Amino acid sequence: MLVTGLGYALVTGTPRFLRAALPHGVDDARARFGRVARRLGCPELLAAAERFPPGAHAWRSPAEVASGSGVAFAHGDLSGAEFARRWYAARRRADERGERVRDRLAWLLGEVFFLLEDYPIDPELREPGDVTDEELLAGVRTLLE
Structure with a gap:
């Protein structure tokens, strides 16, 4: 885990660890991070969100x-x-x-x-x-x- 001074952390590990740390999955965590970054408008957070987008689209309708x-x-x-x-x-x-x-x-x-x-x-x-x-x-x- 890498904790930054910008108020976010990057998490990596074995599939078992990630399932425990991110019960809704990596894509869900990435999507939530992206939404928070857009809401806050912080350029550094937006850059991190763009670098680590969800791997799959979440269907809405x-x-x-x-x-x-x-x-x-x-x-x-x-x-x-x-x-x-x-x-x-x-x-x-x-x-x-x-x-x-x-x-x-x-x-x-x-x-x-x-x-x-x-x-x-x-x-x-x-x-x-x-x-x-x-x-x-x-x-x-x-x-x-």
Whole structure:
């Protein structure tokens, strides 16, 4: 760790150390640092933020997501069970890669997660009160509007 006289520190280390020191990931820390640097307007902080930008863009709205990314279900091209399997797999990959979402898109994806939490992928495991295929489709379509 390098602590500067400008009020910030640079942190490096093994992946295990960084996961512990930066629980939301390096990109999140870099993005937050950049926002603070811009807010404060200090030239030295801005230079450091420019030198160490986030490695990946944090999507903020559905409009920023590449077309075809996970909307096949809303168009009727996937079953609810296949959508759920793909969604969970994509979420795992995004977590492993440290991908970030913000603002409205983070909220929307959280709502999809809550819908899927009550949706049984295996119809034989369905219980009263579980989200049905029709309810899942309607919920996802509503979120995409």
